[in-house]
Amino acid sequence: MRESEQTVRYGGAREAERPLGRSIRRGLACRCPNCGEGRLFRAFLKPVDACAVCGEDMSHQRADDLPAYLVIVVVGHVLMTGYMLTDMVFRVSPWIHLAIWVPLAVLAALLTIQPIKGGVIGLQWVYRMHGFGGHDDETIDPGHPARKDGPVA
């Protein structure tokens, strides 16, 4: 398309507000970031295709590895603090520490990964990432190498 053929639109289309804090909180509660009512997951870490209440399409989510990284950051800091504090107070063998902290780490990771993934999906929804804004990633980035018609000169 030539420059002269492009439509100039002043102000842009009016879009519904997507508050960051509210959307992440709804995601952390494993609820749809749009309405806060519908369930976000149909299985442990499998999001629904669309919200059963408001119909918001959730298939755009690409949380990928970010929830796992965030779980490592959060759980790692909490458990390392707990380990170091108890190690200062009670002098016990490393085997006892392993017996305490390894199961706790597994349990804490399992308990936090779903809400954290919900929060990540809420974040992506707020910033209209990966199609949450109603258009594909390719239309956002015309020069992206994954675009089917190749980079735009």
Ligand SMILES: [Zn+2]
């Ligand atoms: Zn919804």
